[in-house]
Amino acid sequence: MKPIGLYIDFPFCLARCSFCAFNIQGYREGFAGRYAEALQKEIAVYAEMPVWQEREITSIYLGGGTPSLYAPGVLTGLVALCRTRLPMAADVEVTLEAHPATIHAENLSPLREGGINRLSMGVQSFSDTHLEALGRHHTAEGARAAFFAARAAGFTHIGIDLIYALPDQTFSGWEATLQAAIDLAPEHLSLYALSIEEGTLFDKKARAGLLSLPSEGDAVAQYQAAQARLAAAGYRQYEISNFARPGEECRHNLLYWDRGEVLGIGLSAHSYLDQEHRANTDSLPAYLEMIASARLPVDRVEKVSPEALRKDRIIFGLRKTEGVPLELLEEDVSLRQTADRLISEGLLVIDHRQIRLTSKGLLLADEVALAFI
Structure with a gap:
């Protein structure tokens, strides 16, 4: 399951x-x-x-x-x-x-x-x-x-x-x-x-x-x-x-x-399901009215491409101290080039087929994330 x-x-x-x-x-x-x-x-x-x-x-x-x-x-x-x-x-x-x-x-x-x-x-x-x-x-x-x-x-x-x-x-x-x-x-x-x-x-x-x-x-x-x-x-x-x-x-x-699937319920809740990002309405009156009308209160849906998902998995996965599997970057030349530059700057390190933030990288995680966007 x-x-x-x-x-x-x-x-x-x-x-x-x-x-x-x-x-x-x-x-x-x-x-x-x-x-x-x-x-x-x-x-x-x-x-x-x-x-x-x-x-x-x-x-x-x-x-x-x-x-x-x-x-x-x-x-x-x-x-x-x-x-x-x-x-x-x-x-x-x-x-x-x-x-x-x-x-x-x-x-x-x-x-x-x-x-x-x-x-x-x-x-x-x-x-x-x-x-x-x-x-x-x-x-x-x-x-x-x-x-x-x-x-x-x-x-x-x-x-x-x-x-x-x-x-x-x-x-x-x-x-x-x-x-x-x-x-x-x-x-x-x-x-x-x-x-x-x-x-x-x-x-x-x-x-x-x-x-x-x-x-x-x-x-x-x-x-x-x-x-x-x-x-x-x-x-x-x-x-x-x-x-x-x-x-x-x-x-x-x-x-x-890990960019796993999450279903969001309620006002302003966000979901990631079936390779889609979905966002519920931010308006409390609109939320109550839509539910009363037996409608889902979703007002934004964005399809996530395989390339965008790969970037998301890298950006969010690098927040974990264990990092992400190196294979994620090997599938895309531009992503690997970005990683190589960040490694040379002392922000990332490769460790047992995982790529992760260094102690310096933990302090500059936002800059690392921006580099992959």
């Missing part, structure tokens, strides 16, 4: 964070309830399609937004619907993105009992000063309490997301946040450099000269310190931003980096 991932998007949040440029909505019970019903209908429509021949879902990812704002019964009901209507691997990974302010003993136990077996906690920082600047609605102690509650509820697969290179963040401050995360012993850690996105609160502050950001050199120092400290703590870096205990790599994310 061919593995496929299922992504279900929940666009509602407590409030927009200072760094966020995603298509999110403020949480309103009426809209949120109608939206959950629409998700059920979209899943039911896909369940009747021939797309499932020779395919099996190996991962479900409930993302957003803040899906953990919903009552456990809504989330586990969707998971149960998927299990009932769609072909599912026996060991399917079911991840819930969780805001620390929204999870506690009362909802974590029913979530775990209802089939959600992995949490991705958006902690972002263990500094209350930085959490306030980021616009988060939790404290460092609140994040710890949420983590311990998840453990008590039986979650044995927990990931923590952190952001580095924050405004006014010192090297020692980043080390303190990193150590606080390590002390909790999660199975997985994702570390992202702050990106100033157009239209965000941070963008407006930066334009007004009100944001003091670390230098590029400081950001690199924070990243390299994290690599060393996490390796010493037993975490293996398996992708540019992701570190895990052995066997705890995120199966769903690996599908994206």
Whole structure:
């Protein structure tokens, strides 16, 4: 059976964070309830399609937004619907993105009992000063309490997301946040450099000269310190931003980096199926109206040529520390010439018939990706 991932998007949040440029909505019970019903209908429509021949879902990812704002019964009901209507691997990974302010003993136990077996906690920082600047609605102690509650509820697969290179963040401050995360012993850690996105609160502050950001050199120092400290703590870096205990790599994310097939459900969700990229509408009213009319909410479809797919597999696959098979480049002279140039510049290396980023290449991964486009 061919593995496929299922992504279900929940666009509602407590409030927009200072760094966020995603298509999110403020949480309103009426809209949120109608939206959950629409998700059920979209899943039911896909369940009747021939797309499932020779395919099996190996991962479900409930993302957003803040899906953990919903009552456990809504989330586990969707998971149960998927299990009932769609072909599912026996060991399917079911991840819930969780805001620390929204999870506690009362909802974590029913979530775990209802089939959600992995949490991705958006902690972002263990500094209350930085959490306030980021616009988060939790404290460092609140994040710890949420983590311990998840453990008590039986979650044995927990990931923590952190952001580095924050405004006014010192090297020692980043080390303190990193150590606080390590002390909790999660199975997985994702570390992202702050990106100033157009239209965000941070963008407006930066334009007004009100944001003091670390230098590029400081950001690199924070990243390299994290690599060393996490390796010493037993975490293996398996992708540019992701570190895990052995066997705890995120199966769903690996599908994206390997350019495997993923079906996206919900507002703004993207799919890759049958050599096509498909994107759902970005408009919540349009999404609800299309689902109510028994129409799929897809508004963009792009056929992917074999050449484009090969480039995608190289660009996304090189994000993994293991790289990609050398054969991918040997099929195209121009791609191999590009790789040879990047090897000469010290950004790529060939290792046991795999081509991968060097330590220097990990720092310049965007430039490597652009070279292959």
